[in-house]
Amino acid sequence: MEVFLRSKSFFVHVVLIFGFLGAPRVYASEPSLTLDYYTSTCPTVFDVVRKEMECAVTSDPRNAAFILRLHFHDCFIQGCDGSILLDDTITLKGEKTAATNIHSLKGFGLIDKIKNIAESDCPGIVSCADILTIAARDAVILVGGPYWDVPVGRKDSVTASFELANTNLPTPDESLLSIMSKFLYQGLSVTDMVALSGAHTIGMARCPSFRSRIYGDFGSTSIKNPISESYLSNLKSICPPIRGGNNNITAMDYVTPYLFDNSFYQILLNGEGLLNSDQEMYSSIFGIETRELVKKYAADPLAFFQQFSDSMVKMGNIINSESLINGEVRKNCRFVNT
Known part of the structure; x- marks a missing residue:
């Protein structure tokens, strides 16, 4: 009975949240997205x-997280169309x-550099949206994460949406139900949400x-133990309670901050999620x-890697x-382009 009531309450909350967001946006995978799009x-x-x-x-392991976050923020605003890259x-x-976005996104210069080389090799052929999607996959691999094939053939948007950036992206203090609704709005399941959140392992x-x-x-x-108490004390020294320290940062996975693994979920089991x-x-x-x-996912890293790979492909196929x-x-x- 308790599970039923909770499930019913969840359904009501999601319906209410969708009422504010409007009907879920319908996205379609672009017919030209293929693994061999650029072969010739x-x-x-x-x-x-x-x-x-x-x-x-190699120069700075944080670049992996920068690019992965850019890709996520791009796809959630109006599909994976490179709109996040527009000035x-x-x-x-x-x-x-x-x-x-204003305080959380970096890595634009790295995408510019890759794009310049691609333009030199193949002028007018490779979209910025595809470069970002491929780079996000490679970023994960380079810090120990899984491989997946990246379908390509996206086009770059000629528009951007400041408004959707402020409404569609999950925020750090948001409730579970609200974040669920934002993933569902993109056509992503609860399983996708939990797996993709594992990107916070870097x-x-x-x-x-x-x-x-x-x-x-x-x-x-x-958990009340010396390690957890020391961790909390350290966090408070980084981040004062009222004001100051706003530019101070800390790892979301304090165990292995530069390694893509499943320790993020083990931290959640300990109640220590940042x-x-x-x-x-x-x-x-x-x-x-x-x-x-x-x-x-805390118990089975291979299950996490497999689902993360599948969910990244699914998210990457969100096309406006x-x-x-x-x-x-x-x-x-x-x-x-002009």
Whole structure:
């Protein structure tokens, strides 16, 4: 009976949230997305992306998280169309300065560098959206994560949406039900949500993203032991309770911050998730399904890797119909072609 009531409550909450978002947007995978799209037109593109990503991640492992986050933020706004890469102009309001993006996105220069090489090899052929998608896959591999084949053939959007950037992307303090609704809105399942959240096994978070968590329910969710207490104390030294330290950062996975593995889920089992939105997957009363998935991935890294790969392909295939009709291959990822 308790499970039924919780499930019913979850359904009601999701319906209410969708009422505010509007009807779920319908995306379609572009017919031309194939594994061999560039075989005859730009056969070097995958090698170019891999080589540049190897150099970047070797130089600074954080580049892997930067590129992976860019890809996620791109796909969730109006499909995987490179709109996140556009700079503001007189006639276009980009997505980079939205509240959800302005302090959290880096790696634009690396994508520019890869694009310049691709343009030199194959002018006007490879879209920025494809470069970002391939680079995100390579980023994961380079820090120990799984391989997956990347379908390509995306077009770059000639538009961006500052408004959708502020509404469609999950935020660190958001409730589980609200975040579920945002994934469902993109055609991604609860399983996809839990697996894709595992990307937080690499990357950093700024103090404002976890301040309410460490001065809120962190103590009640975490295991009472010296390691957990020391971790919380360290977090509080990084992030003061009221003001200051907003640019201070810390790893979302303090165990293996530069290794793509399943320790992120083990941290959630200990109640030590840095972000409220992450810990909710295990601790929320509505997390009936998510809790079991967290347990599964914490215990079975291969299951996590397989599902993460599948979910990344699924997310990468979110294509806005607008980019299908009016998309282009940008010469410069920061600006639409003139």
